[in-house]
Amino acid sequence: MGPVKRSIMIAGHATSISLEPVFWxxxxEAAAAEGLPLNALVARIDAARLTGPAAANLASAxxxxxxxxxxxx
Structure with a gap:
């Protein structure tokens, strides 16, 4: 199955992310294991990608x- 696009709220704004179902x-599962809402985990990944050496797009990150x-x- 191809990528599935979903809208996620990060830092008060909606962003669309396309990921294959296995990644969703x-x-x-990772958000549940970390005890975080999905949006919070995505926001954490987003913040890390923006401070990293080469900011990839969010789906890749x-x-x-x-x-x-x-x-x-």
Missing amino acids: DALR IRVWLFERERAR
């Missing part, structure tokens, strides 16, 4: 964050 599922999280387990 993993993101929801989420995929990388999920990959690195899984690899660290």
Whole structure:
């Protein structure tokens, strides 16, 4: 299945993110494991990407964050 676009509120504004369903599922699981609402976790990933050396787009940053999280387990 192809990417699914969803609207997420970050810092008081809506942004659209397109991710494949497997990444949406993993993101929801990660938010639950962190005890955070999905929006809060996405906001944290967004803030980290903006302060990083090369700001990727948000969807890419989420995929990388999920990959690195899984690899660290």
